[in-house]
Amino acid sequence: MKTTPTHAAAAEEFLKDGERSHWHDDTLWHVRSKRDVAAQKIPEWEQLRNNASQIKDHVLSNLDNLLLQFEKNARENGIEVLWAKDADEHNQHVLRILEENQVKNLVKSKSILTEECGLNHFLEDKGYDVVDTDLGERIIQFNKQVPSHIVMPAIHLKKKEIGDIFHEHLGTDAGADDPAYLTEAARQHLRQKFIQAKAAITGVNFGIAETGGFVVCTNEGNADMGTHLADLHIACMGIEKIIPRAADLGVFLRLLARSATGQSITNYTSHFHRPRKGKKMYLILVDNGRTNQLGREDFRNSLKCIRCGACMNTCPIYRRSSGFSYGSTVPGPIGSILSPGMDLKKHSTLPFASTLCGSCTNVCPVKINIHEQLYKWRQVITKEGPSQPSKKWAMRFGGNVMSKPKLFDMMGNLARKSLSISPRGFVYNSFNAWGKHRELPEVPKESFKDWYRKNRKQ
Numbered sequence: 481m482k483t484t485p486t487h488a489a490a491a492e493e494f495l496k497d498g499e500r501s502h503w504h505d506d507t508l509w510h511v512r513s514k515r516d517v518a519a520q521k522i523p524e525w526e527q528l529r530n531n532a533s534q535i536k537d538h539v540l541s542n543l544d545n546l547l548l549q550f551e552k553n554a555r556e557n558g559i560e561v562l563w564a565k566d567a568d569e570h571n572q573h574v575l576r577i578l579e580e581n582q583v584k585n586l587v588k589s590k591s592i593l594t595e596e597c598g599l600n601h602f603l604e605d606k607g608y609d610v611v612d613t614d615l616g617e618r619i620i621q622f623n624k625q626v627p628s629h630i631v632m633p634a635i636h637l638k639k640k641e642i643g644d645i646f647h648e649h650l651g652t653d654a655g656a657d658d659p660a661y662l663t664e665a666a667r668q669h670l671r672q673k674f675i676q677a678k679a680a681i682t683g684v685n686f687g688i689a690e691t692g693g694f695v696v697c698t699n700e701g702n703a704d705m706g707t708h709l710a711d712l713h714i715a716c717m718g719i720e721k722i723i724p725r726a727a728d729l730g731v732f733l734r735l736l737a738r739s740a741t742g743q744s745i746t747n748y749t750s751h752f753h754r755p756r757k758g759k760k761m762y763l764i765l766v767d768n769g770r771t772n773q774l775g776r777e778d779f780r781n782s783l784k785c786i787r788c789g790a791c792m793n794t795c796p797i798y799r800r801s802s803g804f805s806y807g808s809t810v811p812g813p814i815g816s817i818l819s820p821g822m823d824l825k826k827h828s829t830l831p832f833a834s835t836l837c838g839s840c841t842n843v844c845p846v847k848i849n850i851h852e853q854l855y856k857w858r859q860v861i862t863k864e865g866p867s868q869p870s871k872k873w874a875m876r877f878g879g880n881v882m883s884k885p886k887l888f889d890m891m892g893n894l895a896r897k898s899l900s901i902s903p904r905g906f907v908y909n910s911f912n913a914w915g916k917h918r919e920l921p922e923v924p925k926e927s928f929k930d931w932y933r934k935n936r937k938q
Contacts, residue, residue, distance in 0.1 A: 484807050484826050485807070486829040487801070487805050487806060487807070487829040487830055487832070487833040488829065488833075488913075490801070490804065490805035490806075490807065491797075491800075491801035491802075491805040491833070493805075494801055494802045494804065494805055495800065495801065500638075501800055501801075501802075503638070504635070504636060504799060504800070504802055505799040505800050507635065508635070508792070508793045508798070508799045509793070509794075509799060511632075511741060511742065511793045512790070512793040512794045512843070513742075514741065514742025515738060515739055515740075515741075515742045515790055515793065515843065517742060518738040518742045518743070518744065519738055519739075522734070522738070528731055528734055528735055528845075529735065529844075529845055529846065529847050530847070531731050532731050532732055532735055532786075532845060532846045532847075533784065533846050533847040535723060535724065535728050535731065535732075536783075536784035536846050537784075538724065539720070539722055539723060539724065540720075540774060540780055540781075540783055540784070542724075543719065543720070543722065543774065546689040546722050546724060547689070547719055547722060547765065549689040549690070550687055550688070550689040550692060550722055551692075551765070552692070553689070553690070553691055553692025553693075554692035554693075554694075554763055555692070556692060557691075557692045557693070557753050557754040558754045558755055558761070559692065559754060559755065559761045559762070559763050560760070560761070560762045560763070561762075561763050561765065562762065562763070562764045562765070563764075563765050563767075564764055564765065564766045564767065564768070565767050565768070566766075566767065566768050566769075567596065567597035567598060567766075567768050570593075570597045570599070570716065570764055570766050570768070571597055571598070571599055571602045571603075573762075573764050574599060574603070574681070574714060574716075574764070575602070575603070575606065577679075577712070577714060577762055578603075578608065578679060581678070581679065581711075581712050581760070583678040583679040583712060584607070584608060584609060584678070585608075585609045585611075585673075585676050585677050585678055585679075586603075586608065586609070586610055586611070586677050586678065586679040586680065586681060586710075587611050587613045587670075587673055587674055587677040587679075587680050587681070587702075587706040587710070588600075588610060588611065588612050588613065588617075588680070588681040588682070588706075589612075589613055589614055589680070589681070589682045589683065589696065589698060589702045589703035589706060590612070590614040590616075590617055590633070590683065590698065590702075591681065591682060591683030591716055592627075592630050592683065592787055592809060592810060593683055593684075593716050593717065593718050593766060594681065594683065594716050595626060595627060595809050596768065596809040596810075597716075597766070597768065599681075599716075600612070600621070611670070611673045611677070613670050613673065613674070613700075613702035613705070613706060614633070614698070614700060614702055615634075615663065615666055615700060616632060616633040616634040616635075617633050617634075618666060618670065619633075619634040619637065619642055619645060620633050620634050620637075622645050622646075622648075622649045623637070623645055626804075626809070627803070627809075628802055628803030628804050628811070629789060629792060629803050629811070629812075630787050630789050630792070630810055630811075631740045631741065631787075631788065631789040632741075632789070635803075636802050636803065636804070639657040639659060639662070640657045642657070642662060643655065643656050643657035643662060646662050646665055646666070650665050650666070650669050652665045670702070674705050674706060674709050675709065677706065677709065677710050678710055678711055678712060679710050679711070679712040679713075679714060680703075680706030680707045680709075680710040680712070680713050680714070681706075681713075681714045681715075681716065682696050682703045682706070682707060682713070682714075682715050682716070683696065683715070683716055683717070684696060684715050684716065684717035684718075684721050684763075685697045685721065685736070685786070685787075686721060686722075686723050686729060686732060687717055687721050687722045687723070687763075688722075688723055688724075688725065688726050688728075688729065689722055689723070689724050689725070690724060690725045690726055691726055691753065692753070693726075693751055693752060693753035693754075694715060694717065694751075694752055694763065695729065695749060695750065695751055695752075696715075696749075696750045696752065697733075697736060697737070697746040697748070697749050697750075698746060698747070698748045698750070699741075699743075699746055699747045699748065700747070700748075701747065701748045703748070703750055704748055704750050707750075707752070710759075711758075711759050711760065712759070712760050712761075712762075713752070713755065713759070713760070713761045713762070714762045714764065715752065715761070715762065715763045715764070716764050716766060717763060717764065717765055717766065718766055718768070718770060719765050719766065719767055719770055719771075720770055720783040720784075720785075732786060732845075733745060733746075733749060735786070735788070735845035735846070736786055736788055736845070738845075739788040739789075739790040739843065739844075739845040740788040740789050740790065769821060769822050770783060772821060773818070773821045776821065778853065778856045779817060779821060779853055779856070779857070781848050781849060781853070782814065782817045782818050782821075782848060782850075782853060784846040784847075784848050785814050785818075785846070785848060786845065786846060787810075788845055789812070790840075790843040790844060790845065791812055791813040791814050791839075791840035791843060791844055791850055792811065792812030792813065792814075793843075794839045794840060794842075794843050795812055795813050795834070795839065795840055796835060796837070796839075797833050797834055797835065798811065798812040798813070801833070805833075806819070806830060806833070807826070807827070808827060808830070812840075813834065813840035813850045813851070813854065814840070814848070814850060815830065816830035816831050816833060816834065816854060816857070817831070817850060817853040817854060817857060820857050820860075820861065824860075824861065824864070828861050830857075831854045831855075831857035831858050831861060832858060832861075834851065834854045836851050836854060836855060837851070838851045862875070889927070889929070892927050893927070896923050896924065896925070896926075896927075899920070899923045900923045907920065
């Protein structure tokens with residue numbers, strides 16, 4: 481059975497290309513900087529974050545009632561509502577709908593939930609033509625990859641590489657990498673797919689319990705194009721995406737795009753309430769581990785996430801190691817607190833892929849305490865989950881030393897003297913992972929305790 485590489489091993493592979501790693505880092509920091517500028521233009525920014533967080537607190541405490549209210553109103557609007565306890569049931573619902581409506585060609589706008597459920601591969605294996613219509617998603621679909629970022633799925637690719645992909649799949653000029661030229665080629669290619677498709681699949685950014693309607697946010701208008709032309713619209717929604725009232729929507733729309741890309745709002749904010757005459761609309765409400773996460777007191781706040789990606793754009797680990805190093809549908813800090821709840825063994829290294837600097841928490845538009853949850857997952861994993869024997873031994877040894885002041889002082893003195901006289905090869909070698917890319921600071925002549933004893937009277 482194929483084993484999933486640890487985050488550290490996958491990150492090391494990405495870091496072998498130093499130029500790409502630095503470029504990836506700089507690109508995402510640029511997006512983070514745009515977010516800061518956009519936020520600073522809103523005097524009430526922190527109040528918006530507080531409001532959004534409190535609304536989500538209400539949602540998580542009343543999720544069952546809000547979902548039932550949402551279902552009732554959606555059905556009254558003429559939407560067929562289905563429930564799925566896991567990814568397999570979600571995929572089976574989609575398959576049944578397509579079979580009943582005799583659909584073979586479908587277009588899909590960006591949906592992290594369907595990526596989470598593996599819908600594309602599931603349908604392709606059964607002979608369906610599934611076309612991702614978001615430009616970034618289409619690029620990685622051509623490249624047989626999964627998204628490396630939840631908002632910018634092809635952020636790991638440079639324009640020359642995209643040009644080569646389009647040359648192979650769309651017949652663009654060899655070596656052409658002008659973004660306008662490549663975008664126009666994609667537009668012409670996708671237009672034919674929109675016209676041919678009989679069904680459109682979208683995600684859902686917000687479901688509104690009060691009205692039974694839902695909102696899809698895009699920058700390319702591809703969700704609108706697909707749903708307007710197709711006879712069948714299938715919307716796939718994680719149950720945590722519910723909000724109570726239409727009046728609450730404005731709070732989240734002001735936060736979402738600014739946090740994601742630094743825009744004031746997404747170019748298209750599309751509201752769906754009912755199917756048009758002669759057409760059908762289905763809404764699939766998906767659990768897939770969400771109620772389990774809701775039941776974890778320390779981690780339930782992770783379900784507040786509105787999938788803006790701000791925590792990824794600011795995270796020094798994600799920026800340097802790329803989304804592929806996480807091995808999960810949602811990478812970065814938020815993925816590192818969501819994924820262990822789905823499969824602790826597979827994702828046991830993710831909570832350790834963090835400096836615990838708190839930058840992710842600081843930029844989160846709904847105030848998820850991400851860095852605190854990362855720390856708590858570390859405690860759970862160390863206690864219950866798999867861990868390297870060498871790390872367990874080192875932690876036991878370190879804990880024993882730090883619990884005995886005299887032993888701690890003795891070991892500190894020994895370490896200072898040893899490091900000051902040791903040859904470089906003794907300190908910087910294959911056993912010292914931290915020394916691969918770092919230099920230790922100059923060894924101090926005395927401990928802080930010794931210095932303080934000498935100088936405290938001054």
